[in-house]
Amino acid sequence: MTGVIGAPLAVERWAVPGAVRLGMGRRTRLPAGDGFLVAGVAGGLDPSVRPGDVVVAPDPSAPMLAGALRRLGLTVHVGPIHTSDHLVTGAQRATLAATGALAVEMETERLRSRAGDRPFAAVRVITDTEGAGLWSPGTLRRGVRALKTLRHAAPALRQWAEAIGPREVVLAAPRSFCAGVERAVEVVERALQTRGAPVYVRRQIVHNAHVVRRLSDLGAVFVEEVEDVPAGSTVVLAAHGVAPAVRAAAQERELDVIDATCPLVAKVHTEVKRYAGRGETVFLIGHGDHEEVVGTVGEAPARVVVVEDVAAAAWVTAPDPGRVAYAMQTTLAVDEAEEIAGVLRSRFPALHAPRREDICYATTNRQQAVRVIAAETDLVLVVGSANSSNSLRLVEVASRLGVAAHLIEDVGDIDLGWLASARKVGITAGASAPPHLVDDVVAGLAGLGPVSVRESSVGAENIQFTLPTGLKEMS
């Protein structure tokens, strides 16, 4: 299938190598093709839009196209583009701006209606605005600048055209929110309902930028340390858990503490305390800079040794090799963590193991599920934030199976270049990524051609955690 880039005017076609001439206004025509991107210049309507800015019409693939253009360093707006019969100047701009349109030109709507259900996109660079009108000094300079911007944008437009085609999408199941994350998010929501805003949250409640942004909008205030919380206020401790020193500091400030630590993280804290209480050295397999590990180490700093990899497992020592135990960060790659534990076991025959696996059910299930989809797809997209440990592990697990795998914060992070040869796309999401972000990715891919979606499940998850007692009582 072929995507076609078209430009209404000859100068616009010059700016976008490979574009076909579409003609202007009523005379515009749609060429043969399976998907169409119209590129050109436009007048700005909304005051937020400046000469040289790029406006992308809100078609289904717009978030990916806008992301690609932003990564080229361009200022991009996504919003309605009005198609007019004539040049729009003066007071007419304000009238059209009031409809919500960001820009005005003379072809997009005509072409979109002719494209029918075939993929369509429109990209316009602003030449003139209310403050810098068509007949004002500098029009020529602004026009040349807009055409240069269009040329700069051309590689992203070509990627869009090359990505056009049908796809099969395979959704991993389980994916997205785990019980610990759902509980932590609900804790903040209920705290806001019962205590009222602001409710302070130490660090990111879960490692996801979208979740943090939504809760911030509801009135949560995210701080680094409990010392940043006004005395007497409510503070929520994040799902990753904290060291006892943090609780003590919160108590000292007489804070109303609500603990959103995931019960499965709390279980690892309890284990470490038990081992350390028996005088054992605890090898904590995990990433030393991850908040969960920092909190767990804080249970017994003098007795816990963080073991990050197999190499470290091969050289770590303990004062008494006969009194040793190990524990794990809950969100590690299962196979890697087991390899590290194996090295420790071979070096310390007396090593105590956790009674039950420390790597949590959600991490294990998502890794199993991503393995299945990686085996049958050309590309795996993992929705999650860059600081989400379990999301990063999903990328690693898929990559180790030889498939191209990428972490994306949301649909806007998809590099259109990844899609040119990817006809079967696997999608999963880390335990902290909201489910709607996966829906957005599917919708974005559907904007590039017909998409068939199926789910590949390794089993259902029915785990739920109860809310902290004090919070339940107040709800």
Ligand code: SF4
């Ligand atoms: Fe709890 Fe596992 Fe979810 Fe972390 S990933 S919050 S440990 S259930």
